[in-house]
Amino acid sequence: MAFKFSDKYLKNVITENDLDGIAGEIASAAKMLDEKSGKGADFLGWTDLPVNYNRKEAERIDKAAEKICNMCDVLIVIGIGGSYLGARAAIEFVKGNYYNESKKSTPNIYFVGNDISSSHLSAILEICEGKDICVNVISKSGTTTEPAIAFRIFRDLLYKKYGESAKDRIFVTTDKVRGALRGEADARGYESFIIPDDVGGRFSVLTAVGLLPIAAAGINITEMLEGAAAARKDFAGGDVYTNDCYKYAAIRNIMSRRGRKIELLAVNDPALTMTCEWWKQLFGESEGKDGKGLYPASVTYTTDLHSLGQFVQDGTKLMFETVINVDIEDGATIPYDEQNADGLNFLAGKSLNFVNQKAHLGTVLAHTDGDVPNLSITLTSKSAFDFGYLVYFFEKAVAVSGYTLGVNPFDQPGVEYYKKNMFALLNKPGYSESKAELDKRLSELA
Numbered sequence: 180m181a182f183k184f185s186d187k188y189l190k191n192v193i194t195e196n197d198l199d200g201i202a203g204e205i206a207s208a209a210k211m212l213d214e215k216s217g218k219g220a221d222f223l224g225w226t227d228l229p230v231n232y233n234r235k236e237a238e239r240i241d242k243a244a245e246k247i248c249n250m251c252d253v254l255i256v257i258g259i260g261g262s263y264l265g266a267r268a269a270i271e272f273v274k275g276n277y278y279n280e281s282k283k284s285t286p287n288i289y290f291v292g293n294d295i296s297s298s299h300l301s302a303i304l305e306i307c308e309g310k311d312i313c314v315n316v317i318s319k320s321g322t323t324t325e326p327a328i329a330f331r332i333f334r335d336l337l338y339k340k341y342g343e344s345a346k347d348r349i350f351v352t353t354d355k356v357r358g359a360l361r362g363e364a365d366a367r368g369y370e371s372f373i374i375p376d377d378v379g380g381r382f383s384v385l386t387a388v389g390l391l392p393i394a395a396a397g398i399n400i401t402e403m404l405e406g407a408a409a410a411r412k413d414f415a416g417g418d419v420y421t422n423d424c425y426k427y428a429a430i431r432n433i434m435s436r437r438g439r440k441i442e443l444l445a446v447n448d449p450a451l452t453m454t455c456e457w458w459k460q461l462f463g464e465s466e467g468k469d470g471k472g473l474y475p476a477s478v479t480y481t482t483d484l485h486s487l488g489q490f491v492q493d494g495t496k497l498m499f500e501t502v503i504n505v506d507i508e509d510g511a512t513i514p515y516d517e518q519n520a521d522g523l524n525f526l527a528g529k530s531l532n533f534v535n536q537k538a539h540l541g542t543v544l545a546h547t548d549g550d551v552p553n554l555s556i557t558l559t560s561k562s563a564f565d566f567g568y569l570v571y572f573f574e575k576a577v578a579v580s581g582y583t584l585g586v587n588p589f590d591q592p593g594v595e596y597y598k599k600n601m602f603a604l605l606n607k608p609g610y611s612e613s614k615a616e617l618d619k620r621l622s623e624l625a
């Protein structure tokens with residue numbers, strides 16, 4: 180197995196007694212999840228997705244991906260939050276950070292609609308000049324402002340460029356019946372994929388939300404689902420002592436109760452930086468509510484050891500660290516140099532991974548000495564299967580951890596607040612009353 184969870188660096192920090200103390204709570208949380216009896220039980224579709232996934236839908240996704248590969252140089256993927264992070268994380272995890280620059284038969288993939296930055300969008304529009312384009316617009320609600328604006332711009336571009344046949348280049352992933360996007364897809368005849376009702380945005384990477392862009396990048400989605408299915412099997416049953424997913428949920432809650440309110444997810448391969456972004460949404464949105472929750476932060480090592488490393492080592496003791504150690508030999512070695520002006524001949528012939536592993540071990544020991552408790556996950560490959568496995572491990576862990584914390588891990592009421600203010604300030608019909616109030620508040624601040 181390419182995935183190994185370990186709490187060995189917590190030896191003197193978390194004792195058998197500590198685990199005994201929380202074992203019952205974790206068991207109850209796991210039971211709630213298994214029996215679908217906890218809060219948010221309507222959103223547990225993700226638990227069985229890897230084994231229940233509609234094979235016909237998967238085949239249709241593969242066919243659409245093939246069509247996209249044959250039809251375009253550039254695939255624009257429009258979405259935000261759960262409708263964005265998972266696909267990008269998967270593509271970078273499996274294909275690396277330079278997927279778009281590598282020689283391949285799949286289109287370049289750019290993600291838009293995940294911010295409202297004018298310059299970001301303009302830069303991508305410039306890249307699209309003279310290229311054949313397809314669009315995959317993804318929104319569960321079908322009404323989210325950021326992707327809706329981006330889609331309006333790209334739909335306009337496609338219709339101007341291709342006329343009515345533009346509709347064959349637009350692929351929609353949305354709700355079965357609800358939302359503006361569903362209405363438009365049906366009216367204009369775009370090919371569309373359904374986001375199941377019982378799968379929330381941040382748990383949706385293994386639905387068409389993630390799978391279509393992932394397949395368009397030439398990644399085997401069946402293998403990814405198989406990885407998730409393997410994790411589903413490996414992390415079923417057992418207890419905090421035998422099930423690493425439950426142990427991880429237990430340790431997070433113990434840390435939180437000790438005042439370690441930040442979990443720092445550290446990776447030592449930039450191909451996993453976007454996986455951290457996906458993980459931050461999963462954990463932040465699932466647990467950060469009712470005045471509770473650990474703040475999910477992330478770093479990429481060794482890069483960030485030269486910036487945030489000082490704080491982690493020596494700063495306020497707010498955090499514990501979960502390190503994903505990527506331990507893969509890919510052949511890159513350090514050459515011998517006759518002059519040895521840099522004094523690096525002691526590393527000649529050694530692989531970069533050998534050095535990275537020593538950096539990882541040195542960092543773990545330094546941080547534990549600095550009173551930053553460390554958990555580790557080792558990955559010995561970065562296949563589609565491994566990504567699926569990791570996704571399921573974290574999804575199940577956050578569900579159990581969230582129930583143990585006493586929150587509903589499957590809602591996100593806080594996300595609506597900024598939207599209401601933004602709509603009012605933009606003069607959206609129906610928001611005039613709050614607009615007057617917000618304008619008054621802002622003028623008082625001026």
Ligand code: PA5
Nearest residue numbers: 260261262318319320323380381
């Ligand atoms: O997890 C969530 O529900 C959110 O982050 C959503 O994924 C995000 O707001 C995008 O929503 P939608 O897919 O409806 O456009």
